[in-house]
Amino acid sequence: MSEITLNELEKRYGETTAVEDVSVEIRDGELLCLLGPSGSGKSTTLRMIAGLETPTDGEITLAGADVTDQPAYERNTSTVFQDWALFPHKTVLENVAFGLKMRDVPKEERRERAEAMLERVQMGGYGDEDPTTLSGGQKQRVALARSLAVNPDVLLLDEPLSNLDKRLREDMQIELREIHEDLEETFVHVTHDQDEAFTLADRIGIMDQGELIQVGEPTEVYENPANRFIEGFLGDTNFVGSEVVGVTDGAVRVETELGYELVLPTDRDPDVAEGTELTLSLRPEVLSIERNPTADAAEGAEQPVLADGSTLNAVVGTVENVLYRGSTVRYSVSVNGTAMFAERTGASTDALTAGEEIRIEWDGTDVLAFRADGSRVTL
Amino acid sequence: MAETNSQFPRSLEGVRESLGQQSGSNRALLLMAPLLAFELLVFVVPFFILLRISFAEESSDLVYAEGTWTLEAYSSVLTSDLLWSIVGFSFLLGVVVTVLSVLIGLFYAYAIWRSTGLVKSLLLFSVVLPLLTTLVIRTYAFNPLLAPSGTLNELLLSLGLISSPIQFVPGTVGVVVGQLYIVLPYAVLAIYSVLATMDWHVVEAARDLGASRPRSVLEVVVPQAMPGIIVAAVISFAWSVGAYAAPDLLSGNITFAMQVEGLMLSDMRYPLAAAFSVVMLLLMLASIAIMFTLLNRLGGEFELA
Numbered sequence: 001m002s003e004i005t006l007n008e009l010e011k012r013y014g015e016t017t018a019v020e021d022v023s024v025e026i027r028d029g030e031l032l033c034l035l036g037p038s039g040s041g042k043s044t045t046l047r048m049i050a051g052l053e054t055p056t057d058g059e060i061t062l063a064g065a066d067v068t069d070q071p072a073y074e075r076n077t078s079t080v081f082q083d084w085a086l087f088p089h090k091t092v093l094e095n096v097a098f099g100l101k102m103r104d105v106p107k108e109e110r111r112e113r114a115e116a117m118l119e120r121v122q123m124g125g126y127g128d129e130d131p132t133t134l135s136g137g138q139k140q141r142v143a144l145a146r147s148l149a150v151n152p153d154v155l156l157l158d159e160p161l162s163n164l165d166k167r168l169r170e171d172m173q174i175e176l177r178e179i180h181e182d183l184e185e186t187f188v189h190v191t192h193d194q195d196e197a198f199t200l201a202d203r204i205g206i207m208d209q210g211e212l213i214q215v216g217e218p219t220e221v222y223e224n225p226a227n228r229f230i231e232g233f234l235g236d237t238n239f240v241g242s243e244v245v246g247v248t249d250g251a252v253r254v255e256t257e258l259g260y261e262l263v264l265p266t267d268r269d270p271d272v273a274e275g276t277e278l279t280l281s282l283r284p285e286v287l288s289i290e291r292n293p294t295a296d297a298a299e300g301a302e303q304p305v306l307a308d309g310s311t312l313n314a315v316v317g318t319v320e321n322v323l324y325r326g327s328t329v330r331y332s333v334s335v336n337g338t339a340m341f342a343e344r345t346g347a348s349t350d351a352l353t354a355g356e357e358i359r360i361e362w363d364g365t366d367v368l369a370f371r372a373d374g375s376r377v378t379l
Numbered sequence: 380m381a382e383t384n385s386q387f388p389r390s391l392e393g394v395r396e397s398l399g400q401q402s403g404s405n406r407a408l409l410l411m412a413p414l415l416a417f418e419l420l421v422f423v424v425p426f427f428i429l430l431r432i433s434f435a436e437e438s439s440d441l442v443y444a445e446g447t448w449t450l451e452a453y454s455s456v457l458t459s460d461l462l463w464s465i466v467g468f469s470f471l472l473g474v475v476v477t478v479l480s481v482l483i484g485l486f487y488a489y490a491i492w493r494s495t496g497l498v499k500s501l502l503l504f505s506v507v508l509p510l511l512t513t514l515v516i517r518t519y520a521f522n523p524l525l526a527p528s529g530t531l532n533e534l535l536l537s538l539g540l541i542s543s544p545i546q547f548v549p550g551t552v553g554v555v556v557g558q559l560y561i562v563l564p565y566a567v568l569a570i571y572s573v574l575a576t577m578d579w580h581v582v583e584a585a586r587d588l589g590a591s592r593p594r595s596v597l598e599v600v601v602p603q604a605m606p607g608i609i610v611a612a613v614i615s616f617a618w619s620v621g622a623y624a625a626p627d628l629l630s631g632n633i634t635f636a637m638q639v640e641g642l643m644l645s646d647m648r649y650p651l652a653a654a655f656s657v658v659m660l661l662l663m664l665a666s667i668a669i670m671f672t673l674l675n676r677l678g679g680e681f682e683l684a
Contacts, residue, residue, distance in 0.1 A: 052583050072586045073595075079587045085580035089602040098598075102589035150588060 002063045002153035002186045003028040004049060009058035011044050018044045020210040022058070031180050031187040032215075033197040036207035037233065042190045043082075043158055045207070049188060050156050051075045063153060073102070078152035080160040084143035086131040092118070092142050093127035099150035117145040120179075137168045148179070157189040161196065173199045194234050198222075206230050228370035231281045238282040238340045242369075244272050252369075252379065254278060259336035262313050265364050266379040278369045278377060284343040286366035289331070290314075290359040291350070314361040319352050333360065433653035442649040452654035462638070462655060466662070469635040472551075473620035473666075476558045480615040481608055483559075484566030488607070489600065491567070492574040506567045509560065518557045518625050525553050525629075554630035558619050565618075566611035573607030574600070602677065609674050613667055620663060635659050 004026040011019040019041040026032050034042040047053040049060060051072035059068040067075055078099070086095050093114050100110035118124050121141040126134070131142060140160055147155055157176075161169045177200055180187050191197055197204045198218045205215040206226075214226040225231040232239065245261065246253040252264040252272060262280075272278065317335035328343045331352060342360050344352075352358060369377040433452055438444035456462055491502045509517055524530050525547035532544040547553045577600070585595035601608070623636040633641075635655070642652035 050587055052587065072583070073589050073591055077587070079584070081580050081584060083578065083580055085578060085584040087581055087585070087599055089605075098585070098590075099588035102585075102594065146584075146588070 004154060004186065004188070005059075005061040006045070006049070007059045007061070009045065009048060009060065010056050011041070011048060011053060012056045017210050019048070019055075022207075022210075022212045024205060024212055024215055026186060026188060029184045029186055030202040031177075031189060031200055033201035033204045034188065034190045034207055034212075035192070035194060035197040035201075035204050035233075037192055039209075040207040041210040042192075042207045045212075046079070046156050046158050046188060046190045049154070050077050050079045052079070076150075076152050077154045077156055078147035078150055079156040079158060080140075080143050080147050082159040082162060084139045084160065086139055086142055086146070088130075088132050090131070091127065092123065092129045092131050092134070095131055095142055096127075096146045096149050098146060103150065114145075114149055117149045118142075120148075121145045136164050137172070140164060140172065144176075144179075148183075152185070154186045154188065157187065159190050159192070162191070162193070169196070170199075176200060206233065208233075225368070225376065227376055228279060228281070228374040231368060231370070236284060236341075238284070238287075240280045240282060240338070240340070242278050242280055244274050244276045244278060246274060247272060254280070254369075256280065257338050258315050258340070259338070260313075260315050262367075263364055264367055264369060264379055268378065270377055270379055272371075272377055277372050279372075281368040281370070282340070282362060283366070284330070284341060286362045287342040288361050289342050289344055289352070290361060291352070291356075312361060313364050313367070314359055316357060316359050319354050319356045319358060322352065322354055331358075333358065335360075429653050429656060432649050433657050435650045437648055437650050442643075442647050449650075452650035453658070455651055456654045456658050465633055465635055465638050466659065468632045469620050469622075469659075470662075470666070472554060472558060472622060472626070472634065473616050475555055476562060476619040476622075477612050477615040479555070479559050480562050480566040481570075481612050484563060484570050484611050485601070485604065485608065487563075487567045488571035488574050488604075489596070491571050492577075503571075506564045506571075510564055514561060514624055515628070518561065519628050521553060521557050521560070521629055522548055525556065548629045549631040551630065551632070554622075554626050554632070557625035557629040558622050561622075561625060562615040562618050565614045569610040569614065570604055570607040573604045577603055605674060605677060609671060612670055612674065616667065616670065617663060620659075620666075 006022050006024050006026075009019060009022040010017070022041075022045055024032075034045060036042045044053060048055050049062075051067070051070055051074070055068060059066055061067065062075065062077070087098065090098070093111065096117055097110040097114035100113060105113070115124070115127060118127060121144055123138060123141045123145060126138070126142070131139060134142065140163075143160065161172050161176075164172060173196055176187075176189075180200075189197075189200055191200075201218055203215055203217055204221050206213050206221060208229050214221055214230055216224070221230060222234050225234065228239075231237060240256050240258060242254040242256040242262070244252060245255045247270065250265060250267070252266055252270055253261060254264060255261050264280075315335050317333040317340065319331050320334050320339070321332035323330040323332070328345055329351065330341055330343050333340045333342060340360070365379075367379075369379060371377060432443055434448055434450070436444040436447040436449045436451065487502070487506070491499060491506075494502055522529070526532070527544040527546050529548075531547070532541070535541045536544065547556070581599050581603075582595050585599045586592070590598055620634075621636050622634055623640070626632065626634040627637055639652045639656055642648045642655065
């Protein structure tokens with residue numbers, strides 16, 4: 001068993017607070033991704049789990065034992081560093097065998113185990129190489145083998161893929177995933193790349209400005225973000241400013257900067273009042289584009305409430321810009337002077353051109369709303 | 380007319396081409412020429428003069444007899460017990476000072492490397508500071524400090540740690556301390572310059588993999604710092620074996636450099652002094668070669684387990 005508990009963890013450097021009040025339980029055998037922009041405290045949190053930083057406050061338990069004050073070399077965690085930190089004066093094999101040597105494993109045995117680990121990461125036969133001559137991808141594999149060789153309770157990965165090119169990074173993500181499934185060990189993976197987090201994670205913990213904002217499964221955090229920061233960080237979206245103009249049973253009516261009054265269906269009592277400013281999030285994947293705007297979506301027109309409780313919202317705008325992105329085409333659209341964007345898959349043959357009038361539709365239940373302080377309005 | 384016009388650019392092209400081909404070796408040689416000339420003038424030529432004198436006969440009215448050839452000086456050097464004891468003391472001083480300066484230098488350089496901000500600046504500044512006073516003065520300053528009636532003895536006496544003063548100077552302890560003080564800044568800077576280029580993450584990686592603090596330094600820092608350690612060792616060793624000022628001011632024993640000075644300036648026995656110098660030079664080269672081999676071997680994997 002190697003579950004990790006972080007309890008009100010805090011790290012301050014003088015006046016600056018790098019990590020503030022982080023509490024989370026990392027389950028045995030899960031792959032948790034700590035995701036956040038640079039400076040969000042995710043690496044510092046990881047380094048505190050590794051024992052490379054001492055928390056200013058709070059505690060860390062590993063498999064039930066308090067390890068808060070235990071130095072790195074006494075913890076059975078192992079870190080793969082962003083720059084891999086291979087020992088430049090040792091051969092690849094000596095690098096991989098290093099942890100075993102520190103554990104006083106006899107020379108023959110550690111040689112065999114290191115070689116087996118190199119095989120596993122597809123670096124068999126590279127044992128006698130000088131690690132400084134390897135490519136980035138190879139160094140990354142050696143670093144992974146070096147960390148896995150000591151059979152750690154917890155493997156900590158500090159953005160080890162961020163220095164690789166896109167293609168290699170994607171291959172390594174799948175490989176890491178496979179290794180994780182094989183070993184059934186607890187992995188904590190730090191990244192700033194949301195695609196990487198979605199690919200790898202059993203659960204994602206999203207950090208911003210030193211705080212852990214939300215922990216949940218990838219679908220959970222994507223579809224049900226705790227605040228506006230997460231909604232913006234996890235993918236491209238249109239944030240549209242609006243103001244509540246009416247709250248009725250089952251619907252919140254808002255006046256948007258798009259010039260349309262929209263209806264947000266709700267199945268509870270949303271904690272908003274008339275005059276509350278809301279930011280709506282319209283993700284490109286919930287928007288559909290219609291070529292010929294019809295009369296009923298004209299400016300200021302009443303939005304229809306459908307029988308099943310969902311609301312079809314629609315706005316009319318002008319295509320300003322066409323951005324071809326391979327698998328998708330992104331259209332910048334001006335709706336009554338406010339910029340929005342929508343996407344279609346690149347396969348569509350009836351490509352839109354700049355200047356064309358289009359109608360953008362979405363289901364009102366797909367819209368997320370956030371208050372001015374970023375907190376989510378539960379609809 | 381037309382012919383010359385067309386030939387002119389062609390020949391220029393040819394010149395440029397041949398220049399381009401030669402540039403690799405020739406330009407490099409040209410760049411090094413001043414340095415080579417300097418080395419020739421201040422090292423090679425005087426060395427051959429020295430070598431020549433060492434094979435000359437001694438003369439009663441001149442410092443040596445010009446135009447004579449003999450091995451007499453060398454046989455005197457090799458059979459003199461006095462000279463061999465001087466060689467022994469010089470090398471002892473060299474070895475002790477080198478070991479101490481490399482160990483302390485490594486420790487000090489590591490401290491500078493790991494410190495930040497004002498502490499780092501202060502540590503670096505205090506390494507350079509002794510270099511700003513003249514060698515003789517800062518060496519002689521050990522006399523009032525270490526003398527039997529000096530500050531250190533008085534302190535030890537007043538603390539009751541010793542019952543009678545210890546004679547550090549003149550003596551071996553004094554000369555080791557004095558010489559160490561001379562070479563230490565260079566050792567620290569040589570090692571620090573290598574550490575400064577090192578990635579701290581590799582030390583963290585070693586700790587993360589189970590290496591204790593001392594073990595991580597031994598396994599990761601020392602092997603990587605080896606180029607700096609070698610430079611520090613060679614500077615400390617060469618300077619200490621050939622030490623003149625510190626032994627002269629602080630030691631009861633005579634070192635090789637002092638003996639050579641005596642032979643040349645007091646006894647006017649140039650051939651003997653030259654032969655002694657040549658023998659010393661060969662011994663020094665041999666010891667530095669051995670030192671290089673040993674230390675380079677440590678640059679790789681430490682086999683402790």
